[in-house]
Structure formats: C-alpha cells, structure tokens
Amino acid sequence: MTGEVRAEKTIRTVSRRGRRAAIALVAPAVLIVAGVYAYPAITTVAYSLSDIDLSPRFRIVRFAGLDNFINQLGSGKFWEATWITLYFGLMLCLVTVVVSFGIALLLNKTFLGRGLLRVTVLLPWAVPPVASGVLWVQMFHAEFGFLNGLIRAFGGAGDIIWLGRQTIALHSVLIAEVWRWIPFATIFLLAGLQIVPRTVKEAAAIDGAGSWRTLRHVTLPLMLPVVIPVTIFLFVWAMKVFDTIFVLTRGGPSRATTTLNFLVYRQGFEQFDFGSAAATAYLLSVLTVLAIAGLGWMLVRARRLAGA
Amino acid sequence: MIATAPGRALRRAATYVGAAVVLIVMAFPLYGIILTSTQTERDIRSADVAFVPTYITTEHYTRIFSASSGVPVAESMVNSLVVAITTAVVTVAIAVPAAYALNRMRVPGRRLILGGFAAIYVLPTLLFVMPLFITVVQLGLYDTYVGLVLPYVAFTLPFMVWIMGSFVRAIPISVEEMALIDGAGLPQLIFRIVLPLLRPGIFAGLLLGFVLAWVEFLTPLLFTSNLSMLTVTLGLFRSTMDIEIGQLAAATVMTALPVILITAFFQRNITEVITAGVER
Numbered sequence: 205m206t207g208e209v210r211a212e213k214t215i216r217t218v219s220r221r222g223r224r225a226a227i228a229l230v231a232p233a234v235l236i237v238a239g240v241y242a243y244p245a246i247t248t249v250a251y252s253l254s255d256i257d258l259s260p261r262f263r264i265v266r267f268a269g270l271d272n273f274i275n276q277l278g279s280g281k282f283w284e285a286t287w288i289t290l291y292f293g294l295m296l297c298l299v300t301v302v303v304s305f306g307i308a309l310l311l312n313k314t315f316l317g318r319g320l321l322r323v324t325v326l327l328p329w330a331v332p333p334v335a336s337g338v339l340w341v342q343m344f345h346a347e348f349g350f351l352n353g354l355i356r357a358f359g360g361a362g363d364i365i366w367l368g369r370q371t372i373a374l375h376s377v378l379i380a381e382v383w384r385w386i387p388f389a390t391i392f393l394l395a396g397l398q399i400v401p402r403t404v405k406e407a408a409a410i411d412g413a414g415s416w417r418t419l420r421h422v423t424l425p426l427m428l429p430v431v432i433p434v435t436i437f438l439f440v441w442a443m444k445v446f447d448t449i450f451v452l453t454r455g456g457p458s459r460a461t462t463t464l465n466f467l468v469y470r471q472g473f474e475q476f477d478f479g480s481a482a483a484t485a486y487l488l489s490v491l492t493v494l495a496i497a498g499l500g501w502m503l504v505r506a507r508r509l510a511g512a
Numbered sequence: 513m514i515a516t517a518p519g520r521a522l523r524r525a526a527t528y529v530g531a532a533v534v535l536i537v538m539a540f541p542l543y544g545i546i547l548t549s550t551q552t553e554r555d556i557r558s559a560d561v562a563f564v565p566t567y568i569t570t571e572h573y574t575r576i577f578s579a580s581s582g583v584p585v586a587e588s589m590v591n592s593l594v595v596a597i598t599t600a601v602v603t604v605a606i607a608v609p610a611a612y613a614l615n616r617m618r619v620p621g622r623r624l625i626l627g628g629f630a631a632i633y634v635l636p637t638l639l640f641v642m643p644l645f646i647t648v649v650q651l652g653l654y655d656t657y658v659g660l661v662l663p664y665v666a667f668t669l670p671f672m673v674w675i676m677g678s679f680v681r682a683i684p685i686s687v688e689e690m691a692l693i694d695g696a697g698l699p700q701l702i703f704r705i706v707l708p709l710l711r712p713g714i715f716a717g718l719l720l721g722f723v724l725a726w727v728e729f730l731t732p733l734l735f736t737s738n739l740s741m742l743t744v745t746l747g748l749f750r751s752t753m754d755i756e757i758g759q760l761a762a763a764t765v766m767t768a769l770p771v772i773l774i775t776a777f778f779q780r781n782i783t784e785v786i787t788a789g790v791e792r
Contacts (some may be wrong), residue, residue: 226618
C-alpha cells in the first residue's frame with residue numbers, strides 16, 4: 205500500500221522531465237514482448253480459424269470458420285484430455301498445498317537442523333525440469349528403480365509398473381510434479397505464517413484453544429489470503445506442465461497422461477495440424493482463465509473475511 | 513490445554529521425526545540419481561538396489577566428457593553457457609530501464625503494460641510457439657544462437673520486469689528527489705544514483721535469467737535439431753535414448769549442478785524475493 209502511494213508521488217516528480225524519456229525506456233521491453241507474444245497470439249487466432257498445410261511449406265489453405273473449434277469440442281480425445289487436465293491440476297494444487305503447509309508449519313518452529321531442512325526442501329526447485337524428469341524415470345523404473353527397490357527392502361513385492369499402467373502413470377507424473385513444486389509452495393506459505401501475528405496465537409492459547417484448534421480456527425483462516433495465491437500459481441503451472449510429461453511418459457500409455465497442453469504439442473508438432481493445435485490452445489486458455497477467475501473471486505472473499 | 517512436561521517432550525520428538533521424514537523424502541530422489549551416477553552399470557541394473565554404496569566410480573563422468581561420447585555433453589554445456597549468459601545480460605539490460613520507468617515515471621498505459629506482462633504467464637507457451645516456429649524458420653534462425661536467445665529473452669522478460677520493479681520500489685524515494693533538486697538530469701539520475709543502488713537486484717536478475725535459460729527445454733526442442741547447437745537440457749533428453757543408465761545419471765547431475773549451486777548459495781535471497789511477493 206505505502207509503496208503504491210510513494211510510487212505515485214515520484215511519478216509526479218519525474219514526470220515533468222519527460223514522458224518521452226519514459227516511453228523510450230519502456231519501448232524495447234514492450235516491443236519485444238509484443239513481437240514474441242502479441243503477434244503470435246493474434247496469428248494463432250488466424251491459425252485456429254484456418255485449414256493449414258505444412259508441406260512442402262507453410263500455407264493457409266482456406267478460411268475454415270469455427271470448424272477447428274467445433275471439431276475439438278466434438279472430439280472424445282479433447283474431452284478426455286480436458287478431464288485429465290482438470291483432475292491433474294486440482295490434485296497438484298491440493299496435494300502440494302497440504303504437504304507444503306505441513307512442512308511450512310514444521311519450518312516455523314525452532315529446532316536443531318532447521319537450516320539444513322530449509323535448504324533441502326528448496327533443492328528440488330533447483331533441478332531443471334528435464335533433469336527432474338530423468339531422475340524420476342530412474343525412481344520409477346519397474347525393474348531396478350529405487351521405488352520398487354525400496355518396497356522390496358521393506359518386504360513388499362515391488363513390481364509396480366509406475367509408468368506403464370494408465371491410472372498409475374498419471375499419478376506418477378503427479379508425484380514428480382508435486383516434488384518439484386513443494387519448495388515454492390513451502391517458502392511462500394512459510395512467509396505467510398511468519399506474518400500471522402504471534403500475539404493472535406498466544407491469545408487463542410490463553411483462551412484455552414489447543415494447538416489443533418488454534419490451527420483450525422486461527423491460523424488457517426488468517427492464511428487463506430496466502431493459500432489462494434499459491435493455489436492460483438500452482439494451477440497455472442499445472443495447466444502448462446510439459447517437460448515432465450514429455451520425459452516421463454510422452455503423454456502415454458495410450459493417452460493417459462495427455463493433458464490439454466500436451467495435446468496441443470501432439471497436434472501441432474507430432475501431427476503438424478496447426479489449426480487444431482491453435483484451437484485447443486485457445487480452449488485451454490479459456491479453461492485456465494475461468495479457473496483463475498473462480499480462485500480470484502475466492503481470494504477477494506477470503507481477504508474480506510480476514511479483514512485485510 | 514496447558515502443555516505438560518511430558519507433552520512438550522513428545523511434541524519435540526514429533527517435530528524431529530517429522531523433520532527427518534521430510535528431509536529423507538525430499539532429498540531421496542536427488543540422492544538416488546547421484547548414487548546411480550557413481551555405480552557401475554552392472555550394479556545399477558541389479559534388482560536389489562544398494563541404497564548405501566560400498567564404492568564410488570567416476571567412470572560415467574569421464575565417459576560423458578570423452579570425445580567418443582554419443583551425446584556431446586561438454587559441447588552442450590558450452591552452448592548452454594553462451595546462450596544463458598547472453599540471455600541473462602540482454603534480459604536484465606532491457607528489463608531494468610523498463611522496470612524503472614514503469615515504477616517511477618509516468619508511462620502511458622502503465623497499468624495495461626504491467627497487467628499484460630502478468631497475464632502472459634497464464635496462457636500456455638505453446639500458444640505463442642507455433643507462429644514463432646514459422647517465423648524462426650522463415651528468417652533462417654533455426655539452429656542458431658539468435659534463434660534461441662530471442663525467444664529466451666522474450667519468455668523471461670515480463671517476469672524480469674516484475675522482479676526488477678520490486679527492487680526499484682525498494683529504493684528510497686528521497687534519494688532520487690534529492691538528486692533531482694540538485695539539478696541532476698535523467699541520465700545522471702539513472703547512472704549515478706539508481707543503477708548503483710540497484711546492484712543487488714541486477715545481480716539477482718542476472719542469476720535468475722541465467723537459470724531460466726539454462727533449464728529451458730521447449731524452445732531448443734522445437735527450434736534446433738543440429739547436434740552442434742545442442743543445449744544441456746536437450747542433450748540430457750537425447751541421452752535418454754542411450755542404453756547406459758550410469759552415463760544418463762551423470763549427465764543429469766552435470767545439468768542440475770550449476771543451478772543447484774546457485775540456489776544453495778543464494779537461498780536466502782530467493783526466499784527474500786518470494787517473501788516480498790507475499791507481503792505485497
């Protein structure tokens with residue numbers, strides 16, 4: 205808030221010295237972003253409304269109207285991918301937030317080795333997505349992977365085919381992605397926890413609330429304005445997951461891990477059907493925006509409830 | 513409920529057990545890949561996994577860096593270094609002036625620009641990639657450094673403008689006002705006052721730009737095919753076609769190492785940036 209007010213003040217101070225200079229400073233960034241985002245985004249609209257031929261060279265064959273969209277909305281593959289995407293997105297948010305919240309509560313205490321735990325929790329974030337994909341391929345390997353090895357070490361059969369069975373494969377990808385996003389979510393939630401005033405918790409304790417009730421009725425409601433932005437971030441990333449799926453399963457077995465984003469890739473760069481890919485990409489964007497709008501509405505309500 | 517002494521001891525024990533579990537689960541995959549990279553191929557492929565090594569071999573590391581290696585790991589690291597450093601420098605050089613102007617000067621359409629820069633991240637990258645792919649091919653930039661750096665810079669730029677903006681806002685306004693009263697022009701203000709004060713932010717931005725470019729996968733996957741343009745991430749993926757798991761593990765470690773080192777060294781700064789985000 206104060207930052208906003210101060211910014212306005214300086215804008216006044218410096219504005220006398222030139223709008224033109226300001227535009228010059230912003231121009232390169234805006235031009236590049238416009239060239240690499242706005243131009244392609246508009247061109248993709250044209251693609252989605254066209255019949256496109258890529259061989260021998262790229263050309264738009266004819267204006268196809270809404271055919272590409274209608275075909276997608278009428279295709280079983282599209283809806284299959286949509287449900288997979290939604291399930292994957294919601295599960296990623298749910299599992300990551302719950303686990304990270306637990307870790308954040310832990311890191312909010314004082315104990316020996318807290319610094320070490322903090323660094324360790326942060327580490328998966330530093331692993332490039334492709335590297336983390338390869339690493340999880342190794343974990344999930346059916347014959348000599350570490351997970352099955354671990355299960356055998358504890359006396360189990362340890363013969364789970366992690367990436368080759370439809371339902372399990374989607375959840376294997378989920379595990380790998382949750383592991384990658386825990387660092388971000390944990391640090392974000394921890395920062396939020398540190399803002400929750402200690403005095404409020406102490407007051408609750410004096411009023412006779414146990415630690416569980418303090419968590420449930422004091423900490424959680426106060427944390428909602430932090431939990432929801434994390435959920436929004438995670439959801440947006442879940443909608444864009446590519447590297448992990450590409451390395452782990454290539455969208456398979458069959459189409460079990462083909463999310464909408466991966467469907468766009470398959471249509472565009474495996475089948476070279478740019479028209480369908482463009483239409484799917486826009487439908488995915490609509491889905492993402494709708495989901496964010498829903499979460500944003502919850503955020504506004506939560507802020508109001510928290511009295512912030 | 514007032515915590516009794518045994519209750520408190522129990523709770524302490526629970527904290528340590530919890531911490532141990534989290535530590536093991538989060539570190540286990542990383543430990544696993546490092547372990548794999550230091551074991552012989554025969555032991556890697558044995559069904560009873562030895563979780564504690566009895567020996568360490570560096571053969572896979574020497575192999576992936578030797579000339580006979582199927583995937584030129586050393587060359588790909590050089591490529592990624594060139595591309596990532598260029599991306600970092602260019603992105604920061606463009607983002608800092610923009611962030612300054614957007615936060616401290618009256619830019620027409622300021623809210624629209626900042627909002628647009630944030631909204632871009634909501635849309636799937638593949639949406640932008642198709643026309644870019646066509647353009648890159650038509651301009652003859654396929655399989656070139658420029659063909660990689662340009663999309664990298666653009667993909668990183670909006671985020672960078674936001675991050676740099678938070679550093680700009682942290683500069684006390686009074687310092688700038690004082691300089692203006694002393695009759696400093698805009699160039700003096702920026703070069704003498706703002707840039708020196710922004711030094712930590714610029715440093716953080718360079719690291720961020722480097723890391724984001726180093727880990728980028730989709731762009732090289734689509735915009736390059738020549739082995740001489742191979743980046744580390746793409747090289748790593750190419751290695752998965754190889755049969756030797758030990759070498760793949762070694763390549764994974766080498767790909768992740770620079771980023772892990774940067775993160776470990778600067779974890780405090782990273783945490784600060786995120787925390788600043790929460791407080792806003």
